[in-house]
Amino acid sequence: MKFVLNKSAVIAAGNVLVVLICLFLFASGVLGVLSHAVYDFNMKNSMSHEPHEDIVVVGIDTESIKTVGPYPWDRKVYAKLIDLLEKAGAKVIAFDIELYTESNNPDSDKALAQELSKYKNIIVPSHADLEGQISRSTVVKKGELIMAEKVVQPIPIFASSVQKAHINAAFDDDGVVRNNWLQINSPDGIFPSMGFKAAEMAGTNVQPYLNLPTLPNHPKSEIAIKWDAGEYDFETIPFAKVLNGGVPASIFKDRIVFVGYTAPGSDEGITPIEKHIHMVYAHANIANQILKGTKVTFANSWIPILLAALAIAVIGLLTWRLKAIMGVLLVLVAVIALFAVQFFVFKSSSVFVDVVGVIISGLVAYVGNIAMKTYFETKQKNYITKQFGRYISPDLVKEIASSDKEIQLGGISKELTVLFLDVRGFTPLSEKLNPEEVVGFLNMMFDLITERALVNHGTIDKFIGDAAMILYNAPLDVPNHPYYAVKTAYDIQKGMEKVRADVLEKYGVTIAVGIGINTGNVVVGNIGSYLRVDYTAIGDNVNTAARIESNTSPNQVLVSEVTYELTKEYFEYNYAGEKLMKGKSVPLKLFEVLGVKGAPADAAERGDAQTPGRAS
Numbered sequence: 120m121k122f123v124l125n126k127s128a129v130i131a132a133g134n135v136l137v138v139l140i141c142l143f144l145f146a147s148g149v150l151g152v153l154s155h156a157v158y159d160f161n162m163k164n165s166m167s168h169e170p171h172e173d174i175v176v177v178g179i180d181t182e183s184i185k186t187v188g189p190y191p192w193d194r195k196v197y198a199k200l201i202d203l204l205e206k207a208g209a210k211v212i213a214f215d216i217e218l219y220t221e222s223n224n225p226d227s228d229k230a231l232a233q234e235l236s237k238y239k240n241i242i243v244p245s246h247a248d249l250e251g252q253i254s255r256s257t258v259v260k261k262g263e264l265i266m267a268e269k270v271v272q273p274i275p276i277f278a279s280s281v282q283k284a285h286i287n288a289a290f291d292d293d294g295v296v297r298n299n300w301l302q303i304n305s306p307d308g309i310f311p312s313m314g315f316k317a318a319e320m321a322g323t324n325v326q327p328y329l330n331l332p333t334l335p336n337h338p339k340s341e342i343a344i345k346w347d348a349g350e351y352d353f354e355t356i357p358f359a360k361v362l363n364g365g366v367p368a369s370i371f372k373d374r375i376v377f378v379g380y381t382a383p384g385s386d387e388g389i390t391p392i393e394k395h396i397h398m399v400y401a402h403a404n405i406a407n408q409i410l411k412g413t414k415v416t417f418a419n420s421w422i423p424i425l426l427a428a429l430a431i432a433v434i435g436l437l438t439w440r441l442k443a444i445m446g447v448l449l450v451l452v453a454v455i456a457l458f459a460v461q462f463f464v465f466k467s468s469s470v471f472v473d474v475v476g477v478i479i480s481g482l483v484a485y486v487g488n489i490a491m492k493t494y495f496e497t498k499q500k501n502y503i504t505k506q507f508g509r510y511i512s513p514d515l516v517k518e519i520a521s522s523d524k525e526i527q528l529g530g531i532s533k534e535l536t537v538l539f540l541d542v543r544g545f546t547p548l549s550e551k552l553n554p555e556e557v558v559g560f561l562n563m564m565f566d567l568i569t570e571r572a573l574v575n576h577g578t579i580d581k582f583i584g585d586a587a588m589i590l591y592n593a594p595l596d597v598p599n600h601p602y603y604a605v606k607t608a609y610d611i612q613k614g615m616e617k618v619r620a621d622v623l624e625k626y627g628v629t630i631a632v633g634i635g636i637n638t639g640n641v642v643v644g645n646i647g648s649y650l651r652v653d654y655t656a657i658g659d660n661v662n663t664a665a666r667i668e669s670n671t672s673p674n675q676v677l678v679s680e681v682t683y684e685l686t687k688e689y690f691e692y693n694y695a696g697e698k699l700m701k702g703k704s705v706p707l708k709l710f711e712v713l714g715v716k717g718a719p720a721d722a723a724e725r726g727d728a729q730t731p732g733r734a735s
Contacts, residue, residue: 134488144479151292158391161462163391165466166349166392168347174354176378176403177379178381179378179382180381181382183382191222194228194230201241204361207372211240211376212238213377228274231277232277235277245283245310246270246287247267247285247287249268270285270307284315288398298334300312300338315328317406318405321375343415350393350400355381378399416471417470418470423474430484437449438492454482536590536592536600536636537591537637537656538572540588542631543673567615575603577590578593578654590643591603591607598719605678605686605690608676609714633673633675634676637667638682640660664679667700677711677712682710688716690712692712693713696708
């Protein structure tokens with residue numbers, strides 16, 4: 120009972136440690152990298168690759184730079200582009216191009232300003248100064264917009280005519296753009312993001328996005344971008360092609376036109392869907408998201424915690440009940456299933472359930488419990504080996520140690536073959552020997568008996584003086600156990616030939632061994648009291664085996680009729696007559712073993728077969 124209590128206490132303490140480790144992992148944020156990886160996988164693999172048809176990008180690409188000339192361009196080029204797009208009926212024109220300083224050509228600045236002043240649907244970007252002020256570790260007051268110290272705006276002649284919007288990118292700690300500040304507060308007022316402003320100017324109801332639940336530790340109006348299309352998914356037209364009149368005006372009618380850099384190495388960022396994406400497509404994705412009315416939301420934080428607690432409990436319990444290979448398969452299937460389910464939820468509803476903590480908690484629970492289970496199994500195997508290894512066949516010890524079945528406490532009814540052995544002539548021999556020599560002789564005899572018994576899968580029940588009791592088919596099943604019992608007796612008698620000759624020559628005393636064997640149902644198990652327990656067999660068939668042994672002549676092996684019927688194919692027998700045993704009302708037929716004829720198929724396969732021969 121003490122062992123069980125200690126084991127239970129260790130398991131309980133171990134699982135408390137598992138829970139504490141998991142709580143630390145949840146609270147510390149160390150799983151953030153993995154969570155981001157799962158989130159990015161979901162985002163990339165749930166893309167429709169079909170952006171809203173009202174969005175088009177005019178790209179400043181490599182060919183345009185070759186055609187128009189080295190960058191930066193004269194600002195009259197932008198004025199001409201605006202004129203073409205407005206005449207084509209563009210609904211909104213959003214420049215992702217910084218116009219924060221005057222150019223070297225004041226006349227060109229005036230020309231662009233004049234063109235901008237003609238229209239109310241043109242967005243020119245500003246940039247809020249947030250450097251050194253905001254980071255993901257900064258705790259933002261709930262319900263408040265992020266506050267900029269100042270905003271860098273276009274030069275006054277441009278700013279007075281255009282719609283204002285910021286182009287700040289919200290970088291996570293790993294440098295990836297997953298979110299966007301729809302609004303940034305500043306001393307100069309509130310600046311919406313370019314994609315948000317473009318969608319609003321196109322007539323879309325943007326109010327629902329301003330009322331989304333605030334992300335944990337993020338400012339008000341920060342949303343997760345639904346990256347739904349990559350660079351090659353958006354309709355993109357080279358700047359120079361538009362400028363040269365190579366594009367039908369109908370292409371731009373009633374559409375949102377984003378103008379930005381698409382040449383390699385210019386204005387690029389890292390996103391969940393692409394490692395190097397031009398940021399004009401970030402604005403396009405935000406506008407696309409709002410035009411389509413899609414929102415990325417996050418499951419309540421208690422859901423992953425609840426799932427983690429369930430994973431710890433279920434996996435911890437099943438680890439103890441399942442075999443190791445089944446436990447590994449369980450964990451593998453559970454991990455795959457969780458990933459699959461959360462991906463399906465995200466793809467179908469854009470709700471992200473962070474299962475990384477759940478999976479890690481399950482793995483911690485599995486590793487912790489499998490470690491404890493391995494420890495106790497090793498301890499049990501060592502205990503079994505130590506306790507049984509002295510009197511059970513090594514093969515049986517290995518089988519017991521590797522078996523998932525517990526050795527039953529108490530007795531069970533089971534068919535066994537019981538062998539009793541007695542050394543004859545030991546008393547006169549002991550009178551001629553000193554105590555040390557008596558012990559040495561007995562050890563030599565018992566070594567012989569033990570060796571033959573264990574080789575034949577027997578269990579040494581006990582040595583009593585110069586007698587021994589050996590069991591077959593316990594504690595684990597031994598097929599053809601009557602055969603192995605008789606074979607043990609035969610092998611012992613063969614081994615006694617040299618012992619008899621040596622003792623007769625040295626001491627002038629004749630010794631012999633009588634062996635009796637019986638097969639039948641007995642009660643076998645751990646039998647005794649709480650002070651002392653022995654693994655043994657009791658019952659009438661045990662007594663019968665002892666009675667048969669007492670009726671043997673020197674060097675004789677007698678078996679009961681039951682054992683004879685089960686082994687007559689493998690041994691030569693001589694009918695020894697009937698004997699009335701003490702406690703029996705009917706005489707028992709006895710048979711003497713004379714030699715070996717063969718062996719069962721399983722004994723031959725295992726190399727246990729005896730070369731046919733006759734007993735001496």
